[in-house]
Every structure is written in C-alpha cells, then in structure tokens.
Amino acid sequence: MPEMKDIILNYIKKEYVEEGDDIEVTYTTPLISGGIVDSFSMVSLKRFLENKYNIQIPDAKATPKAFDSVNNIIELLKEFNVK
Amino acid sequence: MAFQENVREIFKQELNAMRSGGIFKEERIICAPQGSDIEVEFPMGAARKKVINMCANNYLGLSSHPDVVEAARKGLDRRGYGMSSVRFICGTQDIHKELEKKLTEFLGTEDTILFPSCMDANAGVFEAVLTDQDVMIADRLVHASIVDGMRLCKAQQDTYKHSDMGHLEEKLQLHQSARLRLIITDGAFSMDGDLAKLDKIVELAEKYNAMVFLDDSHASGFIGKTGRGTQEHCGVMGKIDIITTTLGKALGGASGGCVSGRREIVEMCRQKARPYLFSNTIPPVVVCGAIRVLELVSATTERRDKLERNTAFWRKGLTEAGLIIKEGETPIVPVMLFNAKLSQDVAKDLYEEGIYAVGFFFPVVPKGQARIRTQLSAAHEKHHLEKALAAFTKVGKKYGILHKTKQEVIDMYGM
Numbered sequence: 047m048p049e050m051k052d053i054i055l056n057y058i059k060k061e062y063v064e065e066g067d068d069i070e071v072t073y074t075t076p077l078i079s080g081g082i083v084d085s086f087s088m089v090s091l092k093r094f095l096e097n098k099y100n101i102q103i104p105d106a107k108a109t110p111k112a113f114d115s116v117n118n119i120i121e122l123l124k125e126f127n128v129k
Numbered sequence: 130m131a132f133q134e135n136v137r138e139i140f141k142q143e144l145n146a147m148r149s150g151g152i153f154k155e156e157r158i159i160c161a162p163q164g165s166d167i168e169v170e171f172p173m174g175a176a177r178k179k180v181i182n183m184c185a186n187n188y189l190g191l192s193s194h195p196d197v198v199e200a201a202r203k204g205l206d207r208r209g210y211g212m213s214s215v216r217f218i219c220g221t222q223d224i225h226k227e228l229e230k231k232l233t234e235f236l237g238t239e240d241t242i243l244f245p246s247c248m249d250a251n252a253g254v255f256e257a258v259l260t261d262q263d264v265m266i267a268d269r270l271v272h273a274s275i276v277d278g279m280r281l282c283k284a285q286q287d288t289y290k291h292s293d294m295g296h297l298e299e300k301l302q303l304h305q306s307a308r309l310r311l312i313i314t315d316g317a318f319s320m321d322g323d324l325a326k327l328d329k330i331v332e333l334a335e336k337y338n339a340m341v342f343l344d345d346s347h348a349s350g351f352i353g354k355t356g357r358g359t360q361e362h363c364g365v366m367g368k369i370d371i372i373t374t375t376l377g378k379a380l381g382g383a384s385g386g387c388v389s390g391r392r393e394i395v396e397m398c399r400q401k402a403r404p405y406l407f408s409n410t411i412p413p414v415v416v417c418g419a420i421r422v423l424e425l426v427s428a429t430t431e432r433r434d435k436l437e438r439n440t441a442f443w444r445k446g447l448t449e450a451g452l453i454i455k456e457g458e459t460p461i462v463p464v465m466l467f468n469a470k471l472s473q474d475v476a477k478d479l480y481e482e483g484i485y486a487v488g489f490f491f492p493v494v495p496k497g498q499a500r501i502r503t504q505l506s507a508a509h510e511k512h513h514l515e516k517a518l519a520a521f522t523k524v525g526k527k528y529g530i531l532h533k534t535k536q537e538v539i540d541m542y543g544m
Contacts, residue, residue, distance in 0.1 A: 064290055068497070081496050086276050087269060087288045 050128070055116050057094055062087065073117050078110040088113050095119070101126040151469065152492070157485075163192035163382060165508045169485060180485040181513050183503045185382075188351050188460055189432045190508025192382035196425060197418045201383075204417025212410045216243075217399075220410030228416050231423045232387055236349075236374070237357060237366045240395040243416075245408045247346050247375035247386030248274040253402030254342075254371060254388050255282035259311065264304045267313035268292065270320070272344055275313060284311075291318075294329045301337035310339035311371075316359030317347035320494050320502065322461030324352070327363035340370040346386075347461060350379035350426050351433040351507075370394065376415070381422040385411040432507040436460055439505045439514060446518040451531035453538070460505035463489075464521070465498070467535065468542035472499040475524055482520035497544035 051073060059071055062083050069075075069082060077083040083091060092108050095101070103126070112122045147153040158170040160177055163185060168177045191197055204224065214220035225243060232241040244250040251274040255265060263284040267275065270291045279286050285307065289297040297312065304310055312334055314325040327343065334341045345358040353361025356379075360369050371394055376385035388398050398405060426432070440460045447454050453465040466472045472488030479486055479501070490499035503517075525531045530538050 064293075081491060084269075086279070086286070089286045090288060093285075093287075 050123070051116055051120055053098070054095070054119055058083070058091070058116065061090065061094070074115050076114055077116075078114045083113070095123065099123065099126070099128045101128060151473070151490075163187055164190070165506060165510070165513050167485070171480075178480075178483070180480065180483050181509075181517055182506075183484055183486040183517055185504060185506065186347070186378035187382050187506045187508060188379035188436055188504070189426065190436075190506045191379070191422055191425065191432070194422075194425070197381055197421050200421030201414045201418035205414045208413035208417070210414065211412055214410060215406060215408065216410050217406065222410075222413060222416070224413060224416045224420065225410065228420050228423075229387070231420060232389055235357065235423055235427060236372055236389045237360075238369075238372060238389040239392040241387050241389040242395045242398045242402075242405065243411055244386045244388065244402070244405055245411060246377065246384055247344070247373055248277075249404035249408060250373040250386040250388045250402075251275045251278040251344060252281060253278065253404040254373065254394075254398055255279055255284065255311075256403070257398045257401035258371075258394055259284035259309060261285070262308035263311065264307040264309070265311045265313055266297065266300045266304065266339075268315065268318075268325070270318050271313060271315050272319060272346070275315075275344060279313070284309075292323070292326055294326060294333065297330070298333055298337075301333060301339055305337065310337065311342055312339050313342045314344070315347070316343050316345035316349075317352060317459045317461065319347050319461065320463065320489065321455050322457045322459045322463060322502075323455070324348075324359055324362065324457070324459060327359050327365050327369075331363075331365045331368045341368070342371040342373075343369045344373045346373070346375040346378055347459070349374040350422075351436050352459065355430055356426055356433045376419045376422070380426070381415075381419050383415045383418055385415055385419060436505060436507040439507065439509050442511070443503070443505055443514055443518075446514065447521060450518060450522045450525065451533070452521060452525055453533075453535060455500075462503045462505065463500040464503060465500050465535070465538075466530070466542075467497055467499055467539050467544055469499045471528065471530075471538075471542045472501055475528065476501055478524045478527065479520055482523060484517050484520045497539075 063069055091113060092103055096103055112118055160168045160170055165182055167180060167182050169180050170177050208222055208224055212220040229241040229243055255278045259282055261283040264287060265279050265284050266287045266289060268291055269288045287300050289300050312330055317324055330341055348358040350356045352358050360366050371390040373388050376383060388395060444462055455463045466475060469490035472490050476486055476488040486501050486503050488501050
C-alpha cells in the first residue's frame with residue numbers, strides 16, 4: 047500500500063500540474079509560495095485530505111504555510127492523529 | 130493621532146518589499162483621450178512622449194468615438210451628472226431601464242441588472258444566488274474578481290484545470306449530491322487570450338444538471354460573428370444561465386457592468402446582491418454613452434470585422450518576425466518572453482521606440498511565463514501596426530530572441 051506521503055504527492059501532481067508544465071514536485075517542493083497551488087485551489091486539496099482521512103481541518107489550521115509542501119501537510123495531519 | 134512613526138514604518142517596509150521584489154506598480158499618465166495615438170508622461174514629471182497604445186481594452190475603438198461622446202454629453206444635459214442614490218432608493222432613471230433592456234436584447238438573455246462595474250457584478254452575484262448547499266466549480270484561470278466573489282459566497286468551491294473538460298467532468302460527477310452546481314468560466318481569458326470551450330461546457334452542464342456562469346468581459350462586442358460574445362462564437366446563444374460583462378472595455382470603455390441571464394437570477398441579484406444594493410447607481414452620462422455604443426455595435430459589424438483583420442495581421446506579423454506568441458484568435462496577443470526581467474526590459478525598449486505595451490510576470494502570470502501582452506483595437510490603422518511590428522522586430526533582434534525556440538530563449542535568459 048502506498049505511503050500517505052505518496053498518496054498526497056500523487057494527488058497534487060494529478061490535480062495541480064498541467065500537461066506540458068516543466069515542474070517536478072517532491073515532498074519538499076513549495077506548493078503555495080512556489081505558485082503551483084494558488085490559495086484558492088487550496089480548498090480542493092483541503093477537501094481531499096478531509097474526505098480521504100475522515101477529518102475536519104478548521105480554517106484557522108488550513109493556512110498557506112501548513113499546505114506549502116507535502117512534508118508540511120504530513121505534519122498538519124499528525125495533529126489530527128492521521129498516520 | 131494614531132498614525133505614529135512606527136505605524137508608518139510598517140507600511141513603508143511593506144511597500145519597499147514590493148519595490149525590491151519588482152512587483153511595485155506605477156501609473157503612466159496619459160495626457161490625451163484614449164485611443165491608438167496617445168501622449169504619455171512616464172515616469173511622473175518626465176517629458177510627454179507620443180506613443181502607439183498596444184495595451185488598452187479599447188477593442189472596438191469606441192472609448193473616444195465622437196457619437197459616443199456626443200450621446201454622453203446629451204445625457205449630461207438631459208439627466209444630470211449624478212443621482213446621489215443607490216438604484217433601489219431613488220437612483221433608477223428611465224435610461225437605466227433602457228440600457229438594461231438593450232443589454233438583454235444584445236446578449237440574447239431574459240433580463241439584465243446593471244452594476245457599478247463587472248468587478249462588482251462578480252463580487253455580488255454568487256452570494257446572491259447560491260447557498261451552502263451548492264457548489265461552484267471554476268476554471269483555474271478565471272479573473273481575480275470572480276475569485277473574490279466566490280470567496281464571499283458560502284457555497285462550496287472547487288476548481289478544474291484550465292479548459293480541461295475531462296477534469297471538469299470529474300468534478301461534476303464528484304458534486305452530484307449538491308443542490309445546485311454552477312460551472313464558472315471566463316469567455317476570453319485575459320492573460321492568454323484563449324477562448325473557453327463553451328460548447329463543451331454547455332454539453333457537460335446539460336449532462337450533469339449544472340448551471341453555467343460566463344464572464345464575457347474580454348469578448349462582448351467583438352467575439353462571434355455579430356459580436357455577441359463567446360456564446361455566439363461557440364453556438365450556444367441562450368444556453369448560458371448567467372453572463373457578466375463590462376461596459377469598461379469594448380463597449381465604450383467608461384465603467385459599469387452587468388449580470389444578464391435567467392430572469393429569476395437577475396431578480397435575486399436585485400434583491401440580494403450587495404454591490405448593487407449598497408453602491409451608487411451608474412451615472413447618467415455613462416448610461417447614455419453605453420446606450421449609444423450598443424446602438425452602434427448592433428447596427429453594423431464593421432468595427433469588429435476590422436478588429437478581426439487587425440488581429441490576423443498582427444498575429445501573422447509577430448510570428449513571421451520570429452517572436453513566440455500564444456496561439457489563439459482573440460485580439461489579446463501575448464508575446465512570450467518567459468523571464469520576468471526580460472519582459473520588463475523589452476517593454477522599456479519598446480516604449481523608447483514609441484510603442485506602449487506592458488510586461489506581465491509572476492504573480493500576475495505563472496512563474497516562467499513572463500510576457501508582453503499586446504491588445505488590438507479597431508482604432509488601429511495599418512500604419513500603427515506596421516510601426517509596432519518594426520519596433521518589436523528591432524527590440525527582439527537586440528535581445529537575440531527572434532526565430533528562437535522557447536527553450537533557447539530560456540537558456541539565454543532563464544525562467
């Protein structure tokens with residue numbers, strides 16, 4: 047079974063990287079500050095995580111910083127006891 | 130006084146960060162009516178320079194058209210300068226109703242409501258129409274005003290990859306349990322100049338029982354055989370549920386916007402849209418000018434036909450000169466330079482050559498996609514475009530970017 051990190055990374059690649067984009071996304075790639083995920087599209091990432099892991103992420107926790115890389119997202123999910 | 134030195138310092142630092150980050154915007158002072166030949170003072174205090182304007186949204190060249198100016202002047206005499214009221218208290222004149230009726234006829238919809246701007250129409254419409262039981266599914270490149278309007282609305286938000294109909298279909302399937310689904314798109318996308326696949330969008334909307342929202346600000350008046358916009362171009366007249374558009378671009382270029390579409394949706398806006406309820410009426414002078422504009426564009430397609438010819442000439446000319454442009458058919462023609470500094474340098478040199486065009490770079494466009502956005506107008510004559518082409522060629526040669534591939538330009542200047 048793929049690790050949580052890879053599930054999230056694959057979702058981001060599928061959802062946000064356009065065909066022909068010359069971008070490599072890794073666990074540490076800056077997503078929001080790097081312009082890959084704009085703060086508006088971040089909503090669909092939040093909803094993916096909530097549905098996938100059956101949690102509710104309050105808006106106060108869904109900050110651009112918390113979503114800025116796969117590693118940051120993993121840290122955030124730990125707060126919700128998602129492993 | 131609460132604005133003490135430490136408070137001032139906070140703002141100064143923020144502004145300085147914008148300056149050092151290269152994103153500080155400066156106004157160029159135009160010392161003439163809007164048109165193809167203008168006089169510009171830039172930077173402030175510099176000697177005025179005569180330049181050809183290649184960056185206005187004056188697509189039909191009506192911003193300073195004598196008939197429009199005359200109609201506006203008469204409007205000033207007949208209905209005064211201001212109304213000192215919002216629409217629903219005492220700010221609705223006969224001419225406001227006349228303009229709404231003319232827009233309804235022009236766009237082929239059921240009803241229309243005016244807003245102070247299309248920015249306001251987009252800010253108000255979603256919140257007025259949708260609830261938290263509904264979902265908005267927007268193209269990722271929609272205009273900033275739509276993004277703001279969606280943020281003000283309690284409905285769920287989702288996005289699809291730009292013009293990716295497969296992705297949109299996935300999203301429509303995902304949201305089948307919502308009460309209402311609204312697909313949201315621009316008609317012509319302002320940065321790339323491409324058109325929405327509106328026929329496919331309507332097809333998907335019918336298949337998945339969704340409504341369609343279209344912002345046709347960069348299309349109304351000139352896209353489509355008679356200028357009715359993207360909906361005419363794509364053969365879906367009458368099938369768009371909500372159209373917003375502006376009177377601030379092709380349709381006279383002054384100000385004002387509208388929501389046009391299904392009768393009940395327009396009525397909901399009249400009852401609930403906050404920018405309509407709490408902002409002043411469009412001034413009579415602008416209303417009368419806009420009525421005349423609609424008469425002009427309804428009477429003949431001459432101006433949009435000329436714009437189409439200018440666009441074809443310009444796109445062909447730039448391509449033959451060896452510059453990389455975004456393919457498309459609209460009068461928005463981005464010249465791709467990829468590197469932010471290069472886009473600024475080229476714009477500066479063009480200005481020296483008497484051509485006024487602006488470089489766009491991140492965050493306005495994605496990183497590595499810096500460009501100069503050129504916009505055609507029916508007010509451009511052949512000599513304007515020939516001079517502009519010569520300038521682009523000269524400057525392109527200086528930077529060694531003619532007849533180069535994207536990768537070669539990036540290898541020279543970086544992204």
